[in-house]
Amino acid sequence: MPFMNKLMLFLFLSGAMAFASCHSDNSAAANLTTIQWIDSVKDFGTIIHGEKVKVVFNFLNSGDKPLYITSAKPSCGCTLADYTKSAVLPGQQGEVTAEFDSNHGMPQHVHKTVVVTCNAKNKPQTVLMFTGNVDPKK
Secondary structure, three states: OOHHHHHHHHHHHHHHHHHHHHHHHHHHHHOOEOEEEOOOEEEEEEEEOOOEEEEEEEEEEOOOOOEOEEEEEEOOOOEEEEEOOOOEOOOOEEEEEEEEEOOOOOOOEEEEEEEEEEOEOOOOEEEEEEEEEEEOOO
16 A cells, blocks of 8 residues: 555544544533432441441432432442442432441541542532441440
C-alpha cells in the first residue's frame, strides 16, 4: 500500500475515533441526573463488642433522568455495603446500607466511610460516614 494511502487511512480512522469518543461523551452526559442526600452522616450510638449494627443512608433523585448507583465501597472489611440496585426514577428515593461488624476490631470509638458512585452530575461520588462507640463485653 503506497504511503499516501496509508496516511489517508490513518487520518480517516483517527477522525472516526475522535468523532466516536465525542459522541459517546455527549450521550453519557445526556443520561446524567442529580442526587440529594437526605442523610450522609450517621451516629449509631453505642453497641457491645461482638454486635452488628445496620446504618441506612437515604437519597432522592432530584433530577429528570433515572439515577443509578454503580458502586458502594466500604472503607474496611468490617463493613458490608449494599444499595438500591434498580433505577431510582426522578422524584423517588433509594438507599445505601452499611452493616458494621464490631467483631473486626477492638472496643473503641469508630469512624467508617462508604464511597458511593452514581450517574449524578452534581455528586458522581459521595463519601457517606458513620460513627459510634463499641464498648467491651461485660
